[in-house]
Amino acid sequence: SQTIHQWPATLVQPVGSPLSLECTVEGTSNPNLYWYRQAAGRGLQLLFYSVGIGQISSEVPQNLSASRPQDRQFILSSKKLLLSDSGFYLCAWSSGGSLAFGSGTRLTVV
Amino acid sequence: GQNIDQPTEMTATEGAIVQINCTYQTSGFNGLFWYQQHAGEAPTFLSYNVLDGLEEKGRFSSFLSRSKGYSYLLLKELQMKDSASYLCAVKNEDYKLSFGAGTTVTVRA
Numbered sequence: 001s002q003t004i005h006q007w008p009a010t011l012v013q014p015v016g017s018p019l020s021l022e023c024t025v026e027g028t029s030n031p032n033l034y035w036y037r038q039a040a041g042r043g044l045q046l047l048f049y050s051v052g053i054g055q056i057s058s059e060v061p062q063n064l065s066a067s068r069p070q071d072r073q074f075i076l077s078s079k080k081l082l083l084s085d086s087g088f089y090l091c092a093w094s095s096g097g098s099l100a101f102g103s104g105t106r107l108t109v110v
Numbered sequence: 111g112q113n114i115d116q117p118t119e120m121t122a123t124e125g126a127i128v129q130i131n132c133t134y135q136t137s138g139f140n141g142l143f144w145y146q147q148h149a150g151e152a153p154t155f156l157s158y159n160v161l162d163g164l165e166e167k168g169r170f171s172s173f174l175s176r177s178k179g180y181s182y183l184l185l186k187e188l189q190m191k192d193s194a195s196y197l198c199a200v201k202n203e204d205y206k207l208s209f210g211a212g213t214t215v216t217v218r219a
Contacts, residue, residue: 090153098155
């Protein structure tokens with residue numbers, strides 16, 4: 001069966017520090033991969049999605065970036081975090097049907 | 111662009127029925143999804159509609175009318191564990207999923 005791993009679960013980072021969140025999927029090949037952010041009390045906002053290695057589409061201009069170095073690995077990064085980057089970050093995958101989400105990373109920028 | 115609307119909050123009594131409405135305007139349509147999200151957790155998949163009509167899954171049912179851009183999620187025989195946020199999401203012509211802001215359902219004894 002397919003599983004998705006996302007870490008860390010929680011993260012507290014100072015403003016201006018770098019960020020790297022990693023997500024890996026097991027049990028499937030060539031999945032579509034997504035990064036979403038959920039701000040407190042708000043809906044899920046699509047940040048990036050990828051249909052293959054090295055193929056990244058950005059949905060919202062911001063100081064975040066994403067990379068897909070391997071088929072089942074998706075990384076969300078920032079060189080310098082802003083206070084507004086705080087939120088609940090969710091990695092997800094699909095193979096054409098519904099999305100399945102990782103357990104999420106709660107990021108607090110202080 | 112995408113526009114997905116659902117009520118912010120609903121409250122119901124244990125054992126009752128609650129209907130969560132969702133209206134949408136999207137560029138293309140390739141299915142509507144409902145997710146459940148408990149506080150502090152990731153969303154989990156509940157239901158999927160791509161054709162008009164009612165899909166039933168145990169205590170949960172979901173309805174779709176594509177011509178009206180309308181869906182609802184029906185929760186029957188409410189239990190305390192059903193207290194959660196319910197997210198309506200639409201897959202558009204690019205096969206990306208856009209989410210509504212979610213409806214927080216509180217079940218009271």
